Amino acid sequence: MVTLFRWLVRLTVGLIFLTIALVVLTWYFAIRSLPDYDGSYVVEGISAPVEIVRTTEDVPHVFGKTDRDVFFALGLAHAQDRLFQMTVLRRAAQGRLAEIYGPGALAADDLARRLGLYRNARASLQAQDPEVLEALQAYAEGVNAWIGQINLGARGRGAPEFFLYPEDIAYWEPADSLAILKLLAASSSVQMRREVLRARLSLAAPDRGQDLVAMRGEPALPAYAGLFPGARFAAPDRGAGPQDWTATLAGYLAPAAGASANGFAAAAERTAAGGALLANDPQFALTAPGLWYLARIELQSGGVIGGTIPGIPAVLSGRNTGLAWGITPAQIDDQDLYVEEVQPGDPNRYRGAQGWTAFATRRETLRVRGGEPRTITLRETENGPVIPAAHLDLAAILPGGHVAALSWTGGYGNDRSMTALIGLMRAPDRASAARALRDLIAPAMLVTLADDQGVGQVMAGAVPRRKAGHQTAGRMPTPGWIAANRWEGLDPAPAAMTELDPQNGIVAATGAAPPGGAAGLGHDWGDGYRQDRLRHLIDSREVHSRDSFIAAQNDIVSPVARALLPLVGADLWFTDEPAAQGTPERQRQDALALLANWDGAMSEHLPEPLIYAAWMRALQDRLVRDELGPLADDLTELYPGFIDRVFRNRNGAAAWCDIRQSAPVETCTQIARQALDAALLDLGSRFGPDLASWRWGDLHRARHVHPALGDMRGLSYIVNLIQPTSGGAATVAQAGFLGHGRNPWLNVTGAAYRGVYDLADPDSSVFIISTGQSGHPFSRHYDDMAELWRRGEYVGMSLDPALARAAAAGITHLQPAGN
Numbered sequence: 001m002v003t004l005f006r007w008l009v010r011l012t013v014g015l016i017f018l019t020i021a022l023v024v025l026t027w028y029f030a031i032r033s034l035p036d037y038d039g040s041y042v043v044e045g046i047s048a049p050v051e052i053v054r055t056t057e058d059v060p061h062v063f064g065k066t067d068r069d070v071f072f073a074l075g076l077a078h079a080q081d082r083l084f085q086m087t088v089l090r091r092a093a094q095g096r097l098a099e100i101y102g103p104g105a106l107a108a109d110d111l112a113r114r115l116g117l118y119r120n121a122r123a124s125l126q127a128q129d130p131e132v133l134e135a136l137q138a139y140a141e142g143v144n145a146w147i148g149q150i151n152l153g154a155r156g157r158g159a160p161e162f163f164l165y166p167e168d169i170a171y172w173e174p175a176d177s178l179a180i181l182k183l184l185a186a187s188s189s190v191q192m193r194r195e196v197l198r199a200r201l202s203l204a205a206p207d208r209g210q211d212l213v214a215m216r217g218e219p220a221l222p223a224y225a226g227l228f229p230g231a232r233f234a235a236p237d238r239g240a241g242p243q244d245w246t247a248t249l250a251g252y253l254a255p256a257a258g259a260s261a262n263g264f265a266a267a268a269e270r271t272a273a274g275g276a277l278l279a280n281d282p283q284f285a286l287t288a289p290g291l292w293y294l295a296r297i298e299l300q301s302g303g304v305i306g307g308t309i310p311g312i313p314a315v316l317s318g319r320n321t322g323l324a325w326g327i328t329p330a331q332i333d334d335q336d337l338y339v340e341e342v343q344p345g346d347p348n349r350y351r352g353a354q355g356w357t358a359f360a361t362r363r364e365t366l367r368v369r370g371g372e373p374r375t376i377t378l379r380e381t382e383n384g385p386v387i388p389a390a391h392l393d394l395a396a397i398l399p400g401g402h403v404a405a406l407s408w409t410g411g412y413g414n415d416r417s418m419t420a421l422i423g424l425m426r427a428p429d430r431a432s433a434a435r436a437l438r439d440l441i442a443p444a445m446l447v448t449l450a451d452d453q454g455v456g457q458v459m460a461g462a463v464p465r466r467k468a469g470h471q472t473a474g475r476m477p478t479p480g481w482i483a484a485n486r487w488e489g490l491d492p493a494p495a496a497m498t499e500l501d502p503q504n505g506i507v508a509a510t511g512a513a514p515p516g517g518a519a520g521l522g523h524d525w526g527d528g529y530r531q532d533r534l535r536h537l538i539d540s541r542e543v544h545s546r547d548s549f550i551a552a553q554n555d556i557v558s559p560v561a562r563a564l565l566p567l568v569g570a571d572l573w574f575t576d577e578p579a580a581q582g583t584p585e586r587q588r589q590d591a592l593a594l595l596a597n598w599d600g601a602m603s604e605h606l607p608e609p610l611i612y613a614a615w616m617r618a619l620q621d622r623l624v625r626d627e628l629g630p631l632a633d634d635l636t637e638l639y640p641g642f643i644d645r646v647f648r649n650r651n652g653a654a655a656w657c658d659i660r661q662s663a664p665v666e667t668c669t670q671i672a673r674q675a676l677d678a679a680l681l682d683l684g685s686r687f688g689p690d691l692a693s694w695r696w697g698d699l700h701r702a703r704h705v706h707p708a709l710g711d712m713r714g715l716s717y718i719v720n721l722i723q724p725t726s727g728g729a730a731t732v733a734q735a736g737f738l739g740h741g742r743n744p745w746l747n748v749t750g751a752a753y754r755g756v757y758d759l760a761d762p763d764s765s766v767f768i769i770s771t772g773q774s775g776h777p778f779s780r781h782y783d784d785m786a787e788l789w790r791r792g793e794y795v796g797m798s799l800d801p802a803l804a805r806a807a808a809a810g811i812t813h814l815q816p817a818g819n
Contacts, residue, residue: 033156034776035080037810041149044817045141046072052812053804057795058773058781061296061804067131068138070297071313073814075142075172078293080812082310082775083146084159085252085289087169088707089311092251093179094118095366100165101708102369105250107390109366114378114385115186115255116411121179123413132419136174139313143172159776161708165369178418180311185410185417185442186255187284191335191474192392192406193256194524197634198476199224199397203233205627211653212624212635212642218523221476228339228479230399245703245738245748246710252287256392259284260511261328261751262534262553262732263448265455266544267505268760275760276450279549280317280326281751282307283734288704288721289775289782292753294767296799303799304425306767307753314421317755319765321799322428323451324757328509330444330459333522334409336466336487338383338480339402350403351481352382359386381405383480383487393634397477405480407487409462410442417441420460430500434458438492446509449500450759457507459497462490463521475523497521508534510732529559529640529730537732546758550766552732553754554792560640560730561612562600567647568619569595571669572676582689587680588673590691591615602728602735604697609728611691613700613745614679619643622675623656636739637729647672697724700735702747702790704771719777723790725750733792754794763803766794 037054048065050073055061060077064070078086091097095112097105112118128136147169150158157163194213201209202224210221225231248254265278284291295315296305306318317326343349349356359379366374379386384407389395394404416439423436430449437447437460444461466474469484478485499507510530537552538544573596579585591611598608616638623646625632645653647668657668680691687694706719725747727735736749755767770789774781788794798804805811 033150033159034779037812040813040815041145042815042817043076043145043148045138045145046814046816048816050814052077052814053801053808054810054812055804055807056809057294057785058809059294059296059795061298061801063298063801067299068134070299071135071138072142072145074295074297074308074313075139076146076814077142077295077812078308078310079143079146079158081773081781082289082293083143083169084161084708085775086143086172086311088250089180089183089252090176092253093121093176093183095364097250098366098368100167100369101250103371104247106366106368106374108250108254110376110388111255111391112183113364113366113376114387115406115408116385117182117186118175118179120411120413120415121182122175124178124415124418125175127414127416127419129416129419129423132422133174135313135422136177136418139177140172140174147171160778165708177312178415180309181418181421182410182415182442183251183253183255184309184312186408187253187257188259188329188443189334189408189410190256190258190331191333191522191524192337192387195335195337195474195476196393196397199231200233200393200631200634201628202476203231203397204629204631208627208653208655211645211656212639214645215523215641218475219473221472224397224476227471227476228399228402230401231397232399233396244711245746246705246707249285249287249705249707252291252707253284257285258749259329259443260734261326262508262510262530262734263326263328263446263457264508264534264538264549264552265324265326265448265450265506266538266549267450267454267502268452270505270542270544271760272543272545273758273760275758276324276452276455277544277546277549277756277758277760278319278324278326278448278450278455279553279754279756280328280448281553281754282317282327282329283736283749283751285749286702286704286747286752286770288706288710288719288771290704290752290770292769293773294769294797296797296804298801299426301426301428305797305799306755307769312418312421314418315425316421317753318425318767319757319759319762320425320428321762323430323433323449324759325424325433325450326448326755328446328448328511330446330461330493331511331522331524332444332461332463332493333474333524334442334444334462334464336383336407336464336474336485337387337477338381338405338407338485339398339477340381340383340386340405340480342401342403344401350381353481353483353486357382379403381480383407384411404477407464408442409444409464409490412441415441417443430454430456434498434500441490444493446511448507448509450757452759454501455505455507456500456502457498457509458500459493461493463493465489465491494521504539506538508538510534529563530732530734533557533559534732546756546764546766549756550792550794553751553756555732556602556727557600558602558609558612558728558730559600560638561598561602561609564616564640564643565595565598565612567644568616568672570647572673584677584680587684587689587691588676591676591680594691602696602700602726602731604695604700604724604726606696607691607694609696610683610694610699610745611679613696613728614683615676616643617744618679618682619672619675622671622678626659626661627656633740636744637737640730695724696726699743699745700725700728700747702735702750702770704786706777709777721771721783721786723786725790754789755797756794763796763798763800765797767797768794
């Protein structure tokens with residue numbers, strides 16, 4: 001017995017020491033991948049010494065003799081801090097995520113291959129201007145120089161994630177940057193998802209289904225079943241349930257994920273300091289690290305500073321010495337889905353405009369970590385690539401013997417969008433910027449501009465040329481064999497959408513209808529609530545300051561709450577006798593009393609936003625559930641225009657309030673009361689009966705998820721960032737919801753970059769990103785800006801080299817080889 005005990009003690013001690021040794025070894029290799037910002041490196045590819053000066057926030061300021069040397073150093077700086085993110089973005093565009101993640105990423109790879117993101121990027125390479133090609137090549141060499149330093153110095157593979165995903169790190173190529181831009185364009189557009197939703201609504205509720213998604217001024221749509229008599233409403237195939245949010249972000253960006261932004265500016269005559277102001281905050285999915293990376297590069301034309309995306313050698317939102325610019329995804333209808341009939345008895349042919357035509361096909365192999373390679377056949381029609389029914393809920397709308405094909409403005413080679421973006425950041429003024437943006441194809445954007453002479457806004461990007469006889473005007477899938485439905489080509493954005501010198505000295509955009517209207521650009525401009533709120537904030541002041549722009553950018557008042565609550569609760573406010581404490585009736589009265597005195601501010605510290613959000617969600621579900629059945633589960637966002645139409649009974653929309661399965665005819669007031677009671681019951685089960693103790697921030701928490709490690713037990717607590725946030729899906733400070741699951745109000749999208757540029761005092765300009773500059777979880781710069789971002793605070797942005805060096809946290813010296 002004594003001998004057994006001794007051996008157990010020895011075994012226990014040995015296991016303890018082995019565990020400690022493994023932890024120390026893991027920590028050592030993880031720390032080895034942290035870059036030394038005071039390092040000095042001899043590299044091939046530069047003509048003279050280069051300095052990368054890091055500020056206390058780890059923002060690199062790059063100084064070099066030539067533009068080529070500067071782009072080289074920017075690539076090296078991106079790779080130092082975000083190498084894993086860059087390689088994952090590249091894999092997402094290439095359709096090669098399953099090589100590191102396994103079978104769970106096959107669907108994302110399949111879609112990326114069928115969209116041809118990387119193939120079209122390679123085909124676009126030679127379309128760029130010579131100086132842009134040189135910048136892309138220099139940037140790629142800079143990334144590769146850091147990969148070489150990792151291998152030379154055994155620097156922990158460059159990022160700790162590479163130990164868990166041990167694929168070789170391929171050297172960077174210029175086409176990789178173009179591919180990430182293609183991925184960004186595919187992620188920004190949601191048109192194909194909206195087309196599928198309209199078709200499903202038409203099948204589920206042929207008479208009134210479009211009430212949910214109809215926009216202001218949108219013409220009526222034909223019945224989808226009339227276009228395709230074989231189409232039948234089918235309940236969605238749930239399979240394993242809604243895809244996990246982390247899985248959708250496996251590549252940081254995902255096609256059809258959607259994006260938004262605010263871009264607004266005031267000319268010098270409308271500012272207190274006598275110089276133009278511009279604010280911008282692109283809104284994407286929240287990840288850790290965030291999508292954006294702050295950088296300053298000193299080009300021969302002058303300094304440029306602002307927000308970049310690792311992998312793309314351009315400042316996408318920022319300023320130079322004379323111009324400030326900001327980007328807002330333009331929600332134009334740049335995608336059309338076509339339903340193609342497959343020839344009976346011959347799956348290799350489809351009905352073309354001239355008769356049965358063979359699909360253009362090619363085969364590609366998807367490698368899968370831990371599994372067998374999978375070979376897929378990519379098919380293409382005259383209208384574009386075939387998208388299998390497994391994607392985008394297409395199976396629910398495709399009649400038997402048919403497939404779907406996609407036409408998309410970004411689905412072509414010969415795309416000069418990178419030339420446009422690099423030209424934009426080099427432009428000295430608004431007119432030069434507008435000329436540079438003529439080359440932009442995708443993503444289509446509203447670009448806000450400001451210089452010493454004024455402000456303006458440019459619509460840039462390709463617009464499909466549709467025929468007047470198009471059966472759905474591109475808003476719903478149409479028969480691909482009918483010539484009238486096909487695109488006739490691409491046009492540049494209409495000149496009427498550009499406003500370079502507004503009379504009132506103010507421009508503002510949220511992705512809603514641009515100046516001059518939306519004629520010919522589609523109808524998916526949202527309900528305009530955010531746009532109206534932003535215009536109110538900007539127009540309500542005669543004179544603006546940097547602080548007023550910061551306040552507008554961080555505005556958390558919900559215009560939707562202000563519009564809907566008086567309408568929905570019109571017959572509920574103070575209409576009943578006071579009820580006894582502790583009863584459901586009294587809780588409803590208390591909730592209505594709180595909402596009656598609420599100003600619509602979606603503050604994380606208040607109970608009213610939580611009550612309002614839960615009420616509207618329950619109300620919308622109650623209105624549509626009996627008509628749409630399981631399709632109601634896929635309505636993951638609130639449609640305020642629909643609720644407005646129902647409660648105002650526009651065109652008989654109040655019919656939605658009557659539950660068809662019940663004998664009585666319910667009124668909208670009854671449905672509103674029932675929805676509020678259901679919402680309060682649910683919230684009470686979570687937080688107790690005391691409404692005053694509830695907090696919006698208890699459920700509305702920003703989840704910055706690490707795409708690779710965010711779902712790993714133990715590691716998720718290290719790499720994910722979770723924090724309560726104010727705002728909502730309809731506030732200017734947009735904070736979008738997950739939309740399903742136990743907590744549908746989880747904040748999963750938002751302004752991962754914010755910038756306010758003051759041309760009266762350029763060095764007082766400010767910016768912030770949602771996490772930190774480093775992608776390394778053990779770096780102090782991994783999350784050092786997250787709390788500032790949550791509170792709506794900023795860090796300074798200066799082009800003064802002396803200020804950058806005075807506050808330097810490290811200076812990296814690059815020496816040319818042989819010097």
